[in-house]
Amino acid sequence: xxxxxxxxxxxxxxxxxxxxxxxxxxxxxxxxxxxxxxxxxxxxxxxxxxxxxxxxxxxxxxxxxxxxxxxxxxxxxxxxxxxxxxxxxxxxxxxxxxxxxxxxxxxxxxxxxxxxxxxxxxxxxxxxxxxxxxxxxxxxxxxxxxxxxxxxxxxxxxxxxxxxxxxxxxxxxxxxxxxxxxxxxxxxxxxxxxxxxxxxxxxxxxxxxxxxxxxxxxxxxxxxxxxxxxxxxxxxxxxxxxxxxxxxxxxx
Numbered sequence: 001x002x003x004x005x006x007x008x009x010x011x012x013x014x015x016x017x018x019x020x021x022x023x024x025x026x027x028x029x030x031x032x033x034x035x036x037x038x039x040x041x042x043x044x045x046x047x048x049x050x051x052x053x054x055x056x057x058x059x060x061x062x063x064x065x066x067x068x069x070x071x072x073x074x075x076x077x078x079x080x081x082x083x084x085x086x087x088x089x090x091x092x093x094x095x096x097x098x099x100x101x102x103x104x105x106x107x108x109x110x111x112x113x114x115x116x117x118x119x120x121x122x123x124x125x126x127x128x129x130x131x132x133x134x135x136x137x138x139x140x141x142x143x144x145x146x147x148x149x150x151x152x153x154x155x156x157x158x159x160x161x162x163x164x165x166x167x168x169x170x171x172x173x174x175x176x177x178x179x180x181x182x183x184x185x186x187x188x189x190x191x192x193x194x195x196x197x198x199x200x201x202x203x204x205x206x207x208x209x210x211x212x213x214x215x216x217x218x219x220x221x222x223x224x225x226x227x228x229x230x231x232x233x234x235x236x237x238x239x240x241x242x243x244x245x246x247x248x249x250x251x252x
Contacts, residue, residue, distance in 0.1 A: 006030045007070040008219065009062060009114055011053055011106070012080030014038040016179030017129065020208035021077055021215050028216060033066050033073075036080065053080050053106030063113035072121055075219040076114045078107035079129040081147075085185055088142040096143045103147035108154055115158070115167060122166035127218050128155045129211075130171045132235045140190075148173075152231055159229030168228040170218045175235030177206045198245050202236035203252055210234055 008025045012018035014036035022032055033047045035058070047069050051058035066073045081103045084095050107128055118124025133141060134148030151171065158169035176182065176196040182205075186192060197203055214234045218224050233239045241248060 005070070005072070006074045007033065007066065007072055008075035008077065009033045009035070009066060009073055009110070010077045010079060011035040011110060012129075016181060017174065017177060017208050017211045018077070018079040020212040021079060024209075024212040024216050025075070025219065028220075030075065030219075031070055033062065033069065035062055052102075053110060054101035056109055059106075059109035059113040062110065063117060066114065066117065073114050073117045074124055076110060076118075076124070076126045077129065077215055077219075078110055078126070078151075080106060081129065083141070083181060083185075084143050085140050085190060087140055091143055096146075099143035099147050100150070103144070104150045104154065107151060111154070111158060111169070115162065118167045119162065119165050123221070124167045125219050125221065125224075126155075126158060126167065126169040127215050128152075128169070128171045129215075130155070130173045130231070132173050132175045132233065132238050134171070134173055135231070135233065135239050155231065156229045163228045168218075168221075168225075170224075170227060170229065171231045172211060172214050172218065173231055173233045173235065173239070174211045175200060175206045175233075175238045177208060177211060179208065198249065200236040200238050201241045201248060201251075204236065206234060206236065 006029060008030040010018055010022045010032060013022045013034035022034055026032055035049050047065055049062045049065050084099050111126055128151050130151045131148040133145045134152045137145055155169050155171040196205055211234055214232055
């Protein structure tokens with residue numbers, strides 16, 4: 001196998017952060033294996049596995065496809081996720097379970113199956129896409145917050161277990177990003193652009209490029225080879241700033 005071959009698995013690759021991440025990695029020379037419930041055909045010319053990542057069979061199929069098509073995996077980006085917005089007292093057990101199945105169980109299953117390949121290689125980078133909501137609490141998102149806090153805990157655990165065998169695991173915590181996932185809640189009037197822009201010291205939404213470039217950095221062993229178990233907040237300063245809004249805006 002040519003030594004220059006680099007392979008990345010990206011989940012949730014049909015749109016938004018996942019799509020842009022696949023494009024950025026492809027531009028850097030990675031061969032791609034993409035997963036989503038929707039078709040990824042417009043994202044890149046790559047191997048595609050459709051399926052629910054919370055099912056063990058999907059994780060197994062993705063790992064088998066990677067072995068069959070490429071013989072290795074260098075990068076796993078656990079990006080697929082869903083949101084649920086409701087007050088805690090109105091959040092059903094079914095909604096809670098579905099949130100944790102997709103946002104936490106799915107990344108664990110993919111990490112387990114792809115991690116086996118990486119451990120055999122004694123090299124690899126797993127990047128879990130958490131959220132600013134994995135570091136702080138955002139009201140009306142109890143299940144989502146819990147899933148993303150859990151994903152950061154999983155990241156640190158895998159970093160501790162696998163780092164000594166050459167497999168790094170880190171998390172990226174995006175702030176609010178302009179993606180199709182943002183459209184529905186805004187149309188329902190749950191928040192507006194001013195709410196987000198007013199909260200972010202840099203005064204804007206994150207872009208998919210902001211997140212994809214951070215992922216590409218953590219994927220590259222030459223750039224980030226000694227970064228392991230880290231949570232990289234890509235949020236324009238949201239997590240750093242405890243100012244109230246008038247004080248924050250005074251400094252723009």
